[in-house]
Amino acid sequence: MDLPPVGLGTMGIDDPDAVATALAAGYRHLDTARIYENEAVVGEGLAAGLDRAVGAADRDLDREDVTVATKLWIDDLAADTVAPAARESADRLGVDALDLLYVHRPRGDYDPEATLPALDRLVDEGFVRNLGVSNFEIADLDRAIEVIGRPPAAHQTELHPLFFRPDLLDHAREHGYPVVAYSPLAGGRVREVEPVAEAAEAHETTAEAVAIAWATAKEPVVAIPKASTEEHLRANLAAADLELTDAEVAAIDAVEREEELFPA
Template sequence: MELPPVGLGTMGIDDPESVATALALGYRHLDTARIYDNEAVVGEGLAAGLAGDAGVGDAVDATENLDRADVTVATKLWIDDLAADAVAPAARESAERLGVDAIDLLYVHRPRGDYDPEATLPALDRMVDDGLVRNVGVSNFEIDDLDRAIDVLGRPPAAHQTELHPLFYKPTLLDHARKHGYPVVAYSPLAGGRVREVDAVVEVADAHGTTPEAVAIAWATAKDPVVAIPKASSEAHLRANLAAADLELTESEVAAIDGVEREEELFPE
């Protein structure tokens, strides 16, 4: 899939206005999940954004002439939605809550619970054939899981979403994505705010006259084929995260952050 460098992660967002504001500022990738319990919120924000009902201060409203096809709407099936006979009903419920005719990107949230690649993935593929889903992705997979999914689907996933930030990432997952030609969607790129405590990130931010958060996003998106989905709800943070895609780090700056020894996974199994 072709995804913009920065999208909107919505875990914890409970106000449709945040989503509508994001669209007005130029966001074109919205990410949610059934387990977040806010698909309806995202759907309301999407509808408001498409209707041009968001206020963005003195900014030019980027929703003028915005079409539904311009926005990638992604959600995820939780581990109890992954049995072959549960996939389609769960996806239909999600589409209804999101207010969309088709889900642009539907992920397996984790390869756990009722997940059975030989049953779950063909069930997802059938929804693509039926038009309810446009692309099938995976999330929180390891290399063996990815290889098995490719074997079953006969193609790479449309995207792989995984935790990725200066305190935790797996280079082998990026190598796999490059080899097979699919994007990696980095969630929690700000490490829950902990990037402000990472000396290497702070030093690069000071050198550029910007924030550690902007540097963390720029560092992530510098790693082809990574795109990032930081969560933000205020207009100021939404603007800052989107602008971070334009920050260019040097190879030595990226390497300095790569060299951070501390490892802190926020969402382990």
């Protein structure tokens, strides 16, 4: 998939206006999940954002311009529950089709031989435009490729200066799909990472901007930080344009990574 460098992570967002404001600021990738219990909020924000753009000379925005992604939780993954769960998500989001649908985790009812073909049938029907996976290990990724006969459209995984899996990026490069980095700000802890703070001081910016720039500079990574105020939304979007030096990137790469926020 051709995803923008920075999208909007919506876990914890309960105000549709935050989503509408993000769209007005230039976001074109919205990420949610059934387990977040806010698909309806995201859908309301999407509709409001599209309405605001109608007739606005400086905001030309159509539904087709926005990638709307959601994820099926581990109890949605049996072959006979995949389609009903996906349609319920689409109804809550207020969309006719899901642009990107993920397996949230390869756990619970997940069975690659049953779950993935059920999802792929939704792709064949045109109801799901792209099939993604999330929180997969290399073996899970390889098995998924074997079952569906192609790489996933995207792999979403936790990635930030305190948790980084180079092997997952290598796999994505080898097979030609993007890595979608969630929690790129490590829940705010990036401010405590010394080389991140030093780079922020050198560039007269924030640690959050440095963390996003560090992540999105790593092909083929795109990031989905959460933000709800216009100031933070615009700052996160602009962070992808920040160019770190090779030395700064190397220093962040060398951080001892011990802080996985969402272990399996």
